[in-house]
Amino acid sequence: MAAMTPFYGRPGLHTECYDAMHATTFAPGTSLAGDAEWYVALARECGGPVLEGASGTGRVAWEVARAGVEVVGFDLSAGMRTRAEAKRSGMPADAAGRATFVAGDLREFDLGRVFPLAIVPFRAFQALLTPEEQMASLAGFRRHLAPGGGSCSTSSTRSTSTWSRVPGPRTSGWRTSSTRTGAPG
Numbered sequence: 001m002a003a004m005t006p007f008y009g010r011p012g013l014h015t016e017c018y019d020a021m022h023a024t025t026f027a028p029g030t031s032l033a034g035d036a037e038w039y040v041a042l043a044r045e046c047g048g049p050v051l052e053g054a055s056g057t058g059r060v061a062w063e064v065a066r067a068g069v070e071v072v073g074f075d076l077s078a079g080m081r082t083r084a085e086a087k088r089s090g091m092p093a094d095a096a097g098r099a100t101f102v103a104g105d106l107r108e109f110d111l112g113r114v115f116p117l118a119i120v121p122f123r124a125f126q127a128l129l130t131p132e133e134q135m136a137s138l139a140g141f142r143r144h145l146a147p148g149g150g151s152c153s154t155s156s157t158r159s160t161s162t163w164s165r166v167p168g169p170r171t172s173g174w175r176t177s178s179t180r181t182g183a184p185g
Contacts, residue, residue: 074104
C-alpha cells in the first residue's frame with residue numbers, strides 16, 4: 001500500500017485539539033448532530049463487540065462503551081490513539097473495561113477476530129482516495145464481520161459504486177450505506 005500522509009501521525013496542536021475543533025461539527029442543528037447516539041443504537045441492536053475503523057480520539061467508541069457494548073477501535077495515528085486512551089481515566093470503570101484501542105490502517109488490518117458490527121464514523125472512509133484503497137478496506141471489514149454481521153460508514157460525497165463491487169452477498173440495512181453479510185444480494 002502507498003504511504004499515507006502522516007498528518008495525524010505527527011505530534012502537534014491539531015491532534016491535541018482535535019476534539020475541541022470538531023465540537024461544533026456535531027452540535028445540535030448540524031448535519032452530523034446525534035451521529036454518536038445513532039451508532040450507539042446500532043451497536044445495541046447488533047450487540048457487541050463492535051469494530052470501529054479510524055477510531056481517532058474515541059469520540060464514538062467511548063459512547064458505545066458507556067452504553068454497555070464492547071468496542072475495539074483501530075487507528076493509524078498514534079497521536080489519536082493516545083488521545084483516546086487519555087479519556088479512559090475519566091470513564092466509569094465498566095465502560096473503561098469495554099474499550100480497546102489498537103494500531104491499524106483502514107487499508108490493511110487484521111485483528112484476528114470477527115464482529116457483528118463494523119463502523120467507520122465521521123467520513124473517515126473518505127480518506128481512502130483510490131478505488132484500490134477503498135476495495136482493500138472494504139475487503140478487510142468483510143473478513144472481520146461475523147456471519148449476518150453489518151457494517152456502516154458515514155460518507156457525504158462518495159458514490160456507492162465502490163460498495164457495489166465488493167464480492168459477497170449484501171442488502172441495504174439501517175441506511176443506504178449499510179451492508180450485512182449473509183443476506184440475499
